[in-house]
Amino acid sequence: MISQPDPTSVQDFAGTTCVVTGGLGFIGSNVVHALVGRGATVRIVDALVPSHGGNLRNVAGLAVDVLHAGIGEAAVADVVDGADVVFNLAGQVSHTASMVDPQQDLRLNALDHAGFLETLRRVNPNARIVHASTRQVYGRVERQPVDEETAAHPLDVNGVAKLAGEQLHMVYNHAFGMPATSLRLTNVYGPRQRLTSDELGFLPVFIRRALLGETIRIFGDGTQRRDCLHVSDVVGALLAATADTAVGRVYNVGHPLDHSLAEIAALIVAQTSSTGGVELVPWPDDHQRIDIGSFHTDSHRILDELGWSAQMSIEDGIADTVCFYRGDPWYQSPT
Amino acid sequence: MISQPDPTSVQDFAGTTCVVTGGLGFIGSNVVHALVGRGATVRIVDALVPSHGGNLRNVAGLAVDVLHAGIGEAAVADVVDGADVVFNLAGQVSHTASMVDPQQDLRLNALDHAGFLETLRRVNPNARIVHASTRQVYGRVERQPVDEETAAHPLDVNGVAKLAGEQLHMVYNHAFGMPATSLRLTNVYGPRQRLTSDELGFLPVFIRRALLGETIRIFGDGTQRRDCLHVSDVVGALLAATADTAVGRVYNVGHPLDHSLAEIAALIVAQTSSTGGVELVPWPDDHQRIDIGSFHTDSHRILDELGWSAQMSIEDGIADTVCFYRGDPWYQSPT
Numbered sequence: 001m002i003s004q005p006d007p008t009s010v011q012d013f014a015g016t017t018c019v020v021t022g023g024l025g026f027i028g029s030n031v032v033h034a035l036v037g038r039g040a041t042v043r044i045v046d047a048l049v050p051s052h053g054g055n056l057r058n059v060a061g062l063a064v065d066v067l068h069a070g071i072g073e074a075a076v077a078d079v080v081d082g083a084d085v086v087f088n089l090a091g092q093v094s095h096t097a098s099m100v101d102p103q104q105d106l107r108l109n110a111l112d113h114a115g116f117l118e119t120l121r122r123v124n125p126n127a128r129i130v131h132a133s134t135r136q137v138y139g140r141v142e143r144q145p146v147d148e149e150t151a152a153h154p155l156d157v158n159g160v161a162k163l164a165g166e167q168l169h170m171v172y173n174h175a176f177g178m179p180a181t182s183l184r185l186t187n188v189y190g191p192r193q194r195l196t197s198d199e200l201g202f203l204p205v206f207i208r209r210a211l212l213g214e215t216i217r218i219f220g221d222g223t224q225r226r227d228c229l230h231v232s233d234v235v236g237a238l239l240a241a242t243a244d245t246a247v248g249r250v251y252n253v254g255h256p257l258d259h260s261l262a263e264i265a266a267l268i269v270a271q272t273s274s275t276g277g278v279e280l281v282p283w284p285d286d287h288q289r290i291d292i293g294s295f296h297t298d299s300h301r302i303l304d305e306l307g308w309s310a311q312m313s314i315e316d317g318i319a320d321t322v323c324f325y326r327g328d329p330w331y332q333s334p335t
Numbered sequence: 336m337i338s339q340p341d342p343t344s345v346q347d348f349a350g351t352t353c354v355v356t357g358g359l360g361f362i363g364s365n366v367v368h369a370l371v372g373r374g375a376t377v378r379i380v381d382a383l384v385p386s387h388g389g390n391l392r393n394v395a396g397l398a399v400d401v402l403h404a405g406i407g408e409a410a411v412a413d414v415v416d417g418a419d420v421v422f423n424l425a426g427q428v429s430h431t432a433s434m435v436d437p438q439q440d441l442r443l444n445a446l447d448h449a450g451f452l453e454t455l456r457r458v459n460p461n462a463r464i465v466h467a468s469t470r471q472v473y474g475r476v477e478r479q480p481v482d483e484e485t486a487a488h489p490l491d492v493n494g495v496a497k498l499a500g501e502q503l504h505m506v507y508n509h510a511f512g513m514p515a516t517s518l519r520l521t522n523v524y525g526p527r528q529r530l531t532s533d534e535l536g537f538l539p540v541f542i543r544r545a546l547l548g549e550t551i552r553i554f555g556d557g558t559q560r561r562d563c564l565h566v567s568d569v570v571g572a573l574l575a576a577t578a579d580t581a582v583g584r585v586y587n588v589g590h591p592l593d594h595s596l597a598e599i600a601a602l603i604v605a606q607t608s609s610t611g612g613v614e615l616v617p618w619p620d621d622h623q624r625i626d627i628g629s630f631h632t633d634s635h636r637i638l639d640e641l642g643w644s645a646q647m648s649i650e651d652g653i654a655d656t657v658c659f660y661r662g663d664p665w666y667q668s669p670t
Contacts, residue, residue, distance in 0.1 A: 102449040114437040149486045154502055164499040175624040289510040
């Protein structure tokens with residue numbers, strides 16, 4: 001189901017031992033599938049926080065070790081011991097949830113990562129670390145597209161906490177020589193995303209509603225623009241980021257083409273043949289107060305330095321995604 | 336002992352109720368003295384963390400209420416209730432300590448501030464908030480002087496956590512309309528600074544050693560440059576930052592003139608008539624790994640928008656500081 005990332009940008013993982021934190025979640029489980037397919041031994045750490053996207057079903061049928069724990073817990077030491085690569089994808093992703101419980105978001109996205117990095121420093125300081133950050137760290141930016149040297153002004157606690165988590169990885173790289181890289185991901189969609197939460201971004205909500213024939217509701221006038229990435233492209237970027245030249249670097253990871261939310265919704269409606277259509281609705285307060293407006297990622301740095309660029313168009317990506325969920329309707333109504 | 340800040344940049348505080356968190360510490364207690372002198376009713380919240388600079392002696396003789404608590408604690412609600420202005424200066428300032436216990440720094444500089452802002456949001460969302468951040472958020476910057484739109488790449492956990500704390504204030508301003516301002520302070524010196532710790536920056540160490548006739552040791556070759564602020568100028572900036580036009584803004588607060596560490600040490604030796612002199616020593620590992628090199632603050636934004644600029648030369652500032660500690664030798668050897 002997952003398209004292969006560009007093989008020229010992918011390291012060879014056969015025979016390696018990889019840890020994936022958050023490995024039962026959306027992006028994490030797609031990384032796990034890719035690594036297992038490349039011959040890696042994979043160990044997963046996942047806290048299975050109820051409101052997040054983690055589910056054992058996401059790795060069903062794969063021979064992997066799973067530790068059910070937060071990354072700040074002591075038991076993680078045994079999991080990271082001896083690992084060659086750590087994909088550190090654990091965290092809380094909901095912007096609205098971060099405004100309801102700011103301290104919880106800071107714990108999951110920053111404080112626990114400090115604990116995790118301390119564990120790695122003690123147990124396995126030479127492990128290659130790739131951390132997942134987010135374009136949410138930038139906040140609302142006037143000049144588009146947005147490159148990595150743009151000053152970050154996050155508009156919600158999630159952006160603050162993710163930036164802190166990312167910067168902790170860079171501090172541990174600089175101060176202790178631990179080989180870390182962080183990727184600031186744009187909006188991601190694709191197989192194994194939790195569709196049934198309204199808190200994980202607009203893409204899974206749009207896709208779920210269209211699959212169920214319900215009306216997609218767009219907040220505002222629909223002219224807001226975003227670049228979106230199929231998860232297979234994100235997996236490709238995460239694997240490419242294990243290159244030696246990426247150590248100590250932060251990269252934007254986005255798509256060269258952006259679209260309005262109205263265009264994206266119309267595409268999803270068309271590809272699902274949904275009869276629910278699309279309607280524009282007023283912004284709910286809790287979303288509007290942290291809205292960043294239009295955002296287009298400038299991904300030139302990762303193209304120039306690592307040779308990565310998005311391979312899948314949004315048309316192909318949505319088609320692949322719809323096909324996956326049609327074949328696994330559990331995702332639309334999990335027990 | 337404290338010079339008056341420029342009166343044109345200072346609001347009138349007579350009859351107001353002000354809360355100063357970290358009010359028993361170095362900068363906090365100087366703010367408390369200034370506010371009491373201007374007729375404000377002052378309430379202090381201070382956790383008196385042993386390794387920090389807080390001491391009841393710093394406010395001896397002043398009629399102020401003191402709550403001995405961390406800013407994240409529930410009891411703080413009663414203190415902030417009804418306050419007009421909150422100077423939120425509590426935090427951990429040691430860069431090296433932040434690398435020994437990263438989670439503690441994140442708790443004190445970020446997580447507890449989220450708790451504090453939640454308390455304010457619940458109890459007194461209209462209170463004017465001025466938060467103390469630090470130029471440490473920038474990390475090592477090639478292009479000097481450094482303005483506020485420079486991307487932050489902190490080199491130590493303290494810089495990461497302080498940036499998160501600052502950004503939380505901006506998030507609460509943007510999302511909930513709470514009138515907050517944050518000031519990124521450069522190296523600060525002056526009366527009521529704890530001299531007996533080696534963890535609070537180079538200035539108090541240099542001053543203590545010179546006062547005791549001991550040799551000042553400079554790490555490296557002494558060519559590294561910094562701009563330094565007398566605490567009276569910082570107090571002036573903090574009071575000026577209560578202006579309505581400062582809401583939602585982040586300002587650099589530094590001195591227009593910078594000096595090499597060798598020049599600063601020589602000045603301190605001269606003004607103390609110390610016979611200990613100055614020597615250059617190799618960098619200790621724990622300092623070198625988080626060293627940011629030379630740094631010169633660009634403070635044009637706060638000058639343009641609030642009319643604040645540093646008033647005291649380093650020569651006058653060191654003279655004032657030496658005079659204070661000669662008159663209160665307790666600071667050189669506290670019990």
